[in-house]
Amino acid sequence: MFSKDEPIALLSDAAAIMTHNTSCHIDSEFRYTLFTIFYSVIFILGFIANCYVLWIFSRVYPARKLNEIKIIMVNLTIADLLFLVTLPLWIIYYYNRGDWIMPGFLCNVAGWLFFVNTYCSVAFLTVITYNRYQAVTRPIKAVQSSTRRKGIYMSAAIWIVIAGSTLYYLFGSGVTEEKIGSSNVTRCFERYDSTGDNKAILAIHMIICIIFYIIFLVILGFNGIIIRTLLSKSAQPRRSARVKQRAFWMVCTVLAVFVICFVPHHLIHLPWTLTVLEVWQKENCLLRQQLNDAHQVTLCLLSTNCVLDPIIYCFLTKKFRKHLSEHFKSMKGSRKCSKQTTEIVTEGTIPLTYIPGATMRN
Numbered sequence: 361m362f363s364k365d366e367p368i369a370l371l372s373d374a375a376a377i378m379t380h381n382t383s384c385h386i387d388s389e390f391r392y393t394l395f396t397i398f399y400s401v402i403f404i405l406g407f408i409a410n411c412y413v414l415w416i417f418s419r420v421y422p423a424r425k426l427n428e429i430k431i432i433m434v435n436l437t438i439a440d441l442l443f444l445v446t447l448p449l450w451i452i453y454y455y456n457r458g459d460w461i462m463p464g465f466l467c468n469v470a471g472w473l474f475f476v477n478t479y480c481s482v483a484f485l486t487v488i489t490y491n492r493y494q495a496v497t498r499p500i501k502a503v504q505s506s507t508r509r510k511g512i513y514m515s516a517a518i519w520i521v522i523a524g525s526t527l528y529y530l531f532g533s534g535v536t537e538e539k540i541g542s543s544n545v546t547r548c549f550e551r552y553d554s555t556g557d558n559k560a561i562l563a564i565h566m567i568i569c570i571i572f573y574i575i576f577l578v579i580l581g582f583n584g585i586i587i588r589t590l591l592s593k594s595a596q597p598r599r600s601a602r603v604k605q606r607a608f609w610m611v612c613t614v615l616a617v618f619v620i621c622f623v624p625h626h627l628i629h630l631p632w633t634l635t636v637l638e639v640w641q642k643e644n645c646l647l648r649q650q651l652n653d654a655h656q657v658t659l660c661l662l663s664t665n666c667v668l669d670p671i672i673y674c675f676l677t678k679k680f681r682k683h684l685s686e687h688f689k690s691m692k693g694s695r696k697c698s699k700q701t702t703e704i705v706t707e708g709t710i711p712l713t714y715i716p717g718a719t720m721r722n
Contacts, residue, residue, distance in 0.1 A: 431511030
């Protein structure tokens, strides 16, 4: 399915594209600082948030009582964590200005998990959206069809299709040597061979982008129907304002994840690929540099889904939200109690000069 010389679609960020037939030398120097800082923040926030989510799930829901939507949520969290554990590798890579100083197989693992996380996240969010669509428009049917087995089969299918179709990146050669000035650097999943036949590479990139656009339009349609149903006076008149508000927030959060994380990258990715392969605007160095700069920014935005995904869970399950609220209240109460105890101890302390015995000894 994939060309042997094709680097990962999402990680080939044209770090230092030296074209063969033009004088263009495209490199986004700012990316070394940007990725080092941004990935460090994402790693800290995302790792804490997703580990906390799994901790809450383990306390609130027994494994055998997880239904379809909760199984999907757990799998989405696992996908995020698998990518987050590779972020230290990318931080080191960009800190060393795009020089992979670690063993080559770690480059393959990091690149493969980047791709897997991106499209598993898209797939799981799509399933969550469809599940909520059914819950709002066909609540009785949704309850009857939502089973633990269905969630397991659906999750397994997503993992097998996405992870299995990209196994080449795990076992192929991900690192390439590049000479910059008087020194050699080792790149990880960067650069295209623009001198070869790149029709297969271009076709794969186009298919990926087209499939994503279709999925995004489907999600827009489902969420539009959800909003229309919630606003309809004739539909479920007993629905409380609080439930409606949570449903609206869930829709807005899912759309925000797509619009912030995935849409910008896929809008830029196809024209960027055309310029990298020198199929389009080959002589326009300024446009190529601008697209490459934009591509770096969209790659950063792509990783923010690991931080935004946990927010969705707050609007999906009542128990999760209740446990989260109670935990924060208990933490707040503990701090307040500790503060009051400190104040009481401080106020109750009697200076030595006021102790009768001390006064008499003086």
